[in-house]
Amino acid sequence: MKVGIDKLHFATSHLYVDMAELATARQEEPDKYLIGIGQSRMAVIPPSQDTVTLAANAAAPMLTAADIEAIDLLIVGTESGIDNSKASAIYVARLLGLNRRVRTIEMKEACYAATAGLQLAQDHVRAHPDKKALVIGSDIARYGLNTPGEPTQGGGAVAMLVSADPQVLALGTESCVLSEDVMDFWRPLYHTTALVDGKYSSNIYIDYFQDVFKGYLQKTGMQPEDLAALVFHLPYTKMGLKALRSALPLVDDAQQASWLAHFEHARQLNRQVGNLYTGSLYLSLLSQLLTDDKLKAGDRLGLFSYGSGAEGEFFTGELQPDYQAGLDVGLPQRLARRQRVSVSEYEKLFNGQLAWRADDQTIDVADDPHRFVLTGQQDEQRQYLDREA
Template sequence: MKVGIDKLHFASSHLYVDMAELATARKEAPDKYLIGIGQSKMAVIPPSQDAVTLAANAAAPMLTAEDIAAIDLLIVATESGVDNSKAAAIYVAQLLGLDRRVRTVEMKEACYAATAGVKLAQDHVRVHPAKKALVIGTDIARYGLHTPGEPTQGGGAMAMLISAEPQVLALADDSVLLSQDVMDFWRPLYHTTALVDGKYSSNIYIDYFQDVFKTYLNEQQANIADFKALTFHLPYTKMGLKALQSVLPLASETQQAALLAHFEHARQLNRQVGNLYTGSLYLSLLSLLLTDASLAADDLIGLFSYGSGAEGEFYTGRLQPNYQLGLDQGLPQRLARRRRVSVAEYEQLFNGQLALTAADQTIDIADDPHRFVLVGQQNEQRQYRDQWL
């Protein structure tokens, strides 16, 4: 029995800031952002969206009534949680109209947690093949204005339906893990933005990839030539490129060119959104599947997941014959329709997020076109609304 990803769907903001414009405002050369970190646009998340609404907006469009009836496990992976106790998955399940008997949990390990959710869901469905699991990686990457990490911000959510006999990607059971206590990126409870040792974190990321990828090759007696494409967690797309380049000497010149060409497809959509934390790897996978016309059924795809702190995993999946049927086909068009905001408007929205206070608060949702929105806080409880009702 095959188990894997049956459907993928993505949600982000309807707003973005142009990276060349942001670079100019920060007195940096535009190519530092466009080429140096590999980003062209950055999603700007308005106050009316948070990890919960992004997750619900990502999942709802792909779910049929049959899917909803079969889902008995919902995992929301995030490092942008809205409560220190109550799982974001509880809110998401309510917004999506899932059955009250669904198991709902929130998972955290920096950017890696969505992969932990996928693997847990894979095992669950293998034991309960008539059931389905919904895994959502949802985050808003915030480092602060005028900080070194500012150009690697962004946000969005990737929803994945895990099932038996999946449409998109049948996952193997051959993953390699690495987990160690590394202080490359962290966010203490008293911080609203992350702390990061940027150069150190980049080096650890590449070290982890080389470790788990080469261990995989040794354990499986495999060769880099076995892979049609390698996909990466992309906090910014240049980081994934560096990781790929670090193992290209294992491939022939022809294979190197092919892997680099596939990588360009795999980072195309991430370049337009920015950092998604838990969802970054899976947006890259979706980008590859949507934009690379050379893919075919049974192609082997490698996936490298990384979460600072640090944990990494390399695993694989094979494309299924009808994989295009499970993809978010409208995503490129939605990204193209987003509204460009000025740097000043981006800064205003960044500073306008729901305040971490006990006071009642109201958020203006008039310009938010998404189905699920955050409308404020009353009696220290977040208030969500389905604008379709």
């Protein structure tokens, strides 16, 4: 029985800041961001969006009534949680109108958590092939204004419907995992922005990729050339390119050229959004499938998931005959229609997020076009609005 990703959909803000403009404002050469980091635009998340609304906006458009009836497991992977106790998945389940019998949990391990959720979901569906699971990686990457990590911010959510006989990608049953206590990136409970040792984290990322990639090949007996393309977690797109280059010596010149060409498609949409934390790998997968016309049914893709702290996993999936039918085909057009904001507007929005305090707060949602929005806080409870309810 095949189990894997049946549908794949994405949501982010309707706003972005141009990276060349941001570089100039920070007295940096634009190519440092455009080439050195590999980013062209960065999603700007307004106060009216958070982990919950991004997740719901990602999932709702792809779900049919039959899907909603069949879903009995909802997992939200995030490191942008809104509560130290209550799972964001509980809120998302209500907004989506899921069955009350659904199991709802939130998972955390930096950028890796959505992959943990995907592995749990496929095991669940293998045991219950008449059911479906919904896995969402939803995050807002915040390092602070005028910080070294600022150009690697962003935000959004990727929703994946997991089922038997999937339309998009049949997942393999084997993977290779590595987990160690590493202080390359963390966010203590008293911080609203992340702490990171940037160069160290980049080195750990590549070390982990090399370890789990080679471990997977040894474990399964698969050859590198059996993989049509490699898809990476992309906190910024240059990071994935560095990791890919470390694997090129394993294959011949023709395969190297093919992998590099596929990678350019896999990072195309990430260049326009920025860092998604838990969703970054899966936006790259979506970018690959939407923009790469050299892929075909039966191709096997290798996927590398990484979460600082640190945990990494390498696994594979096989493209299915009708994989385009399960994709968010309107995404490139939606990204092109976003509104550009100035650096000063971006800074105002960054500082206007719902404050971590007990007071009642109200957020102006008039300019937010999305179905699900955060309207504020009342009696220490976040207030969400479904405009279609």
